[in-house]
Amino acid sequence: MNKNPLITVIVPVYNVMEFLPRCVESITAQTYERLEIFLVDDGSTDGTGELCDRLGASDSRIRVFHKENGGSSSARNLGMAYAAGEYVGFVDSDDYLDPDVYERLLDAVVRYGVGAAQIGRDEIDEEGKRLPDICTPPREPEIWESRDFLRELLLHRGDCSFCTKLIRRELFGRDRFPEGKLNEDFHLLVRMLPRIGRLVSLPQQGYHVFYRIGSNSRKAGSESFSTVYRDSVENADLVEKMVAEEDRELRETAFRFGVYQRLEYLLHIPVSQMEKENGTYREIVVYLRKNWAKAMRNPVLTGKNKLYHTLFALSPRGIRKLHRWLKGWHL
Numbered sequence: 001m002n003k004n005p006l007i008t009v010i011v012p013v014y015n016v017m018e019f020l021p022r023c024v025e026s027i028t029a030q031t032y033e034r035l036e037i038f039l040v041d042d043g044s045t046d047g048t049g050e051l052c053d054r055l056g057a058s059d060s061r062i063r064v065f066h067k068e069n070g071g072s073s074s075a076r077n078l079g080m081a082y083a084a085g086e087y088v089g090f091v092d093s094d095d096y097l098d099p100d101v102y103e104r105l106l107d108a109v110v111r112y113g114v115g116a117a118q119i120g121r122d123e124i125d126e127e128g129k130r131l132p133d134i135c136t137p138p139r140e141p142e143i144w145e146s147r148d149f150l151r152e153l154l155l156h157r158g159d160c161s162f163c164t165k166l167i168r169r170e171l172f173g174r175d176r177f178p179e180g181k182l183n184e185d186f187h188l189l190v191r192m193l194p195r196i197g198r199l200v201s202l203p204q205q206g207y208h209v210f211y212r213i214g215s216n217s218r219k220a221g222s223e224s225f226s227t228v229y230r231d232s233v234e235n236a237d238l239v240e241k242m243v244a245e246e247d248r249e250l251r252e253t254a255f256r257f258g259v260y261q262r263l264e265y266l267l268h269i270p271v272s273q274m275e276k277e278n279g280t281y282r283e284i285v286v287y288l289r290k291n292w293a294k295a296m297r298n299p300v301l302t303g304k305n306k307l308y309h310t311l312f313a314l315s316p317r318g319i320r321k322l323h324r325w326l327k328g329w330h331l
Contacts, residue, residue: 007035007102007166008085011093012075014042017051019094019210024055024062026096032103037062038079043069073177073184080176088169090162098206105166108200112143115196116167118159120205131211135159142201146193151250153190154239154257155300160186164207171195182228186235190242229265230280236261255291256300262287263308266316267323274317281316288313 009027013020027037039062041049049066056064065078076090087109089102101119108117120137122130135158144152152158162185175191177184236258243254262284266274269281276282288295288309295301295309311319 002086004034005086005106006084007032007087007089007106008038008079008083008169009035009089009091009102010038010040010076010079010083011091012040012042012072012079013044013048013052013093014069014072014075015044015046015048016093017046017048020048020051021055022096023091023093026099027091028059028061029099030097030102031100032106035061035102036083036085038082039064040075040079041066042071042075043067071179073179073181077176077179080172083169085169087166088172089166092163092209094210094212095163096208096210098204098208101206102166104202104206108141108202109166109168112141112198112200114143114198114200115171116165116199117202118165118199119202119207121159121161121164121207121209122205123209123211125211133205137203137205138201139203141203144199144201146197146199147250149199150190150193150239150243151253153186154250154253156257156260159201160189162189163209165199167192167196181231181234183231183235186232187238190235190239229261229268232261233258233265233280233284252298253300255294256298256305259288259291259295259298259301259309260305263305263312266312266320267308271317271320274320285313285316 011023011027016023024037024039027035037059039052039056041052041064043066044052052064052066056062063082065082067075067078072092080088087106089105091097105117105119108114120135122133125131149158153160171192173192173195175188178187181187236254240251240254240258243250265280265284274281292309292313296306298306301309308319
């Protein structure tokens with residue numbers, strides 16, 4: 001094995017003039033220096049493309065690509081087409097890293113003989129405040145078999161983000177990020193897990209997510225906001241098909257995931273979209289009603305999950321209106 005392997009870091013970039021310098025500086029300042037850094041300008045319209053060129057001129061390890069707008073997955077896939085690194089990492093253009101992240105991830109992959117390593121992440125809002133953790137990092141390094149890690153993802157305890165991971169490039173095979181979809185990380189990761197085999201999760205939160213309320217995928221009522229939840233349901237269906245031949249426990253966990261994702265959809269889409277003309281909404285309500293008895297027997301769903309399932313199966317719009325008065329309730 002090469003003792004000093006090349007790492008390819010792919011950064012999809014779109015209209016992030018204010019935040020891109022911090023992101024790129026956190027990558028170029030890594031203590032592990034043998035990097036090739038791809039800035040993939042996804043058709044920016046605010047001068048970010050020119051900023052990429054200036055940043056590229058400042059460090060010989062940076063290579064800039066310009067393309068028509070096609071979304072983050074499209075930009076990542078273009079980067080993968082040119083990646084020469086033995087390992088690949090991804091960074092979102094408004095996020096940033098601690099300086100030793102890639103050194104620690106590479107050391108872990110080699111030390112534990114695994115296909116991938118991940119580090120913890122935190123989220124910082126626009127006021128500089130730290131938000132509640134989505135995933136809690138371990139106190140000590142933890143090695144996960146792929147099946148057990150999948151189960152953690154299905155229980156909403158695992159981290160599906162590619163940005164927190166370093167992965168052997170060969171493990172991608174022909175798989176790439178699905179274009180035109182949101183929640184693309186989950187979709188690709190669950191397909192890759194059998195090839196990854198084992199991965200190690202490291203303590204500490206070395207990857208820092210900048211949480212912009214105004215981004216399209218987080219803006220309630222936007223098309224992207226609704227698409228996030230619709231694509232999450234599609235991902236749930238993908239997993240159910242994948243584990244159909246697996247053991248009973250994993251099938252029940254995958255079913256629980258499918259129910260949970262559908263309830264999340266109904267809890268978050270605008271009430272105005274809860275109409276029969278909305279095919280996704282109609283299919284989800286039919287699914288909940290058809291699978292009500294199965295859900296009540298499921299040992300993985302909590303009592304609160306089952307209550308929400310029952311209520312939404314009975315009266316989706318009415319429960320959404322009532323939910324406004326139950327602000328402390330969560331799935």
